[in-house]
Amino acid sequence: MENETIIRFGVFLGLFSLFALTEAVLPRRVRSQTRSKRWVTNWGITIANTVFVRLMAFVLPVLAVGAAVDATNQGWGLFNALMLPVWLEIVLAVIILDFIIWAQHLITHKVPLLWRLHRVHHADVDMDVTTAIRFHPIEIGLSMLIKIGAVYLLGPAAIAVILFEIILNGTAMFNHANIRLPLWLDAIVRRVLVTPDMHRVHHSVHRHEHDSNYGFSLSIWDRMFGTYIAQPEAGHDEMEVGLEWQDDRPARLGWSLALPFARK
Template sequence: MENEAIIRLSIFIGLFALLATLEAIAPRRERRQPRSRRWVTNWGITLLNTLALRALAIALPFLAVGAAIDAQAQGWGLLNALTWPAWIEVVAAILVLDFAIWLQHLITHKVPLLWRLHRVHHADRDMDVTTAIRFHPVEIALSMLLKIGLVYLLGPAAIAVILFEIMLNGTAMFNHANLRLPLWLDAVVRRVLVTPDMHRVHHSVHREEHDSNYGFALSIWDQMFGTYIPQPKAGHDDMLVGLEWQDDRPSRFGWSIALPFTKK
């Protein structure tokens, strides 16, 4: 769609700047590592991810939004065979796509090969807004392939895919942010959306805790399927974030990119 990339990028930059500012004003936890090195690494990984998706776009005729437009033109997908009102189709598509991302996230924790990729995200020893963009390029490419396939099967309108991508990126940055919300507000928001305190449990060093709270946007899936843990055992101030590498290695770009291919 015309100007779609510019609109999404503008919203992303605006939300990132807002959340980074709020983190500085009202941080939830003290940082374990200097922000500068982590941010250079996490943004470097994001740049690599952008290049990986550009390469994927060369190999494939369409990415997610393009796939939605193509599916509609060809009449492919469940929603293109139905005559529901447009707003119902948009809501249904967003719910299905969000559940698919939740399920994909759970699977990446259960399948050893996928976990090797996903642990690049979990290895970050601090959680802040940049953790939301710290994913290995191979994982990003595989996730996009899954999304394209789902879009062809579901047949959502392009606007639904765009709205979902904006929601997913925005909520991911929000719930990874090192942001102190009033407890009463956290309790209200997490009934619908994943909050920073809720998602921080998922980044615990303890396996039983990081195998919970898989949601990125909507919190309902964890509550429905019994994967919800409300608070970390050690408390938010004292819990360890990350994995077994509790040193400076996760803040290094080369180490992070090579992590899926190391023996350990």
């Protein structure tokens, strides 16, 4: 779709800047590490991800949006068979894709090989807007393959996939941000969307807490499937974020990229 990359990148930068500024003015927790080293590492990881996905585009004939265009042209997928109104197709496609990402996230916690990749994200000992872009390139590649397969099965309009990607990226940055929402506002928002306080439970050092609240966008799936935990046992100010590496190692780029291949 024309200008898709520019539009998505512009929205990403705008929202990233907004959440970074907000968490600097209204932080929820005191940082245990300075921004500088963590941000260089987390941005380094996302640059590696971008390069990896671009390389995938040379191997695969299409990526997610291209798959939607191809599915439409070929008449493949559920929505191309149903011929629903465009607005309804977009709404349903976004909801179904969000559930698929929720299920994928849950699976990465349950399958040991996938958890080795996903723990790069969880190893961050602070949680802020850059944690949302801290995923190992191999995990990003696998996620892209899942999205491509889902798009071919569903056959949604390309605009639905673009909107889904924008919503997913935006809400992930929002709920990873170190933002202090008023408790009354958090209670209202989390009825629909995952809030920073809700998702912070998922980044607890305790296994029973980080095996909960898998949602990135909609909060309904965790409530529906019994994986919802409202608050961390230690409270948001005292809880520990991250995994067993409570030092500066997760803030190192080389260590983070090598973590899935470490013996432990």
